[in-house]
Amino acid sequence: MPHADSYRIGDLVTVLPPYDRDPYILNFQHYGRVAAVEHRENMGSDLYMVELESTLPPRRKVGPFPGNRLAKGWRDQSGRWLGE
Incomplete structure (x- = not known):
């Protein structure tokens, strides 16, 4: 999935690796x-600050x-990519 140049509040996003310096939760929840x-x-x-739900x-x-x-975007639990 290509990178976008800018994002708006409320946009669905995936945080990309590396996660080694990020909060531990990002190892399990990237969206x-x-x-x-x-x-x-x-x-x-x-x-950008990203809000995690679970x-x-x-x-x-x-x-x-x-x-x-x-x-931009993320995958639902069935693996379908949700993006704009």
């Missing part, structure tokens, strides 16, 4: 929704991630 977008002029790109506490936010760590 979520963009919860916040932060533009950093000194980096020349946006950073977490305790619910709707945990992880990140921030640069756009190149995200892919």
Whole structure:
């Protein structure tokens, strides 16, 4: 699945590996929704907070991630790709 240049709040996204420096939950749950977008002029790109649904506490936010760590869309439990 190709990378998108930018995302909006509410977009379905997949967090891409490597996960070694990320919260442990990302080893099991890669799919979520963009919860916040932060533009950093000194980096020349946006950073994204991703909200995961099946977490305790619910709707945990992880990140921030640069756009190149995200892919638009995610797979449902049957393996079907859901994207825009």
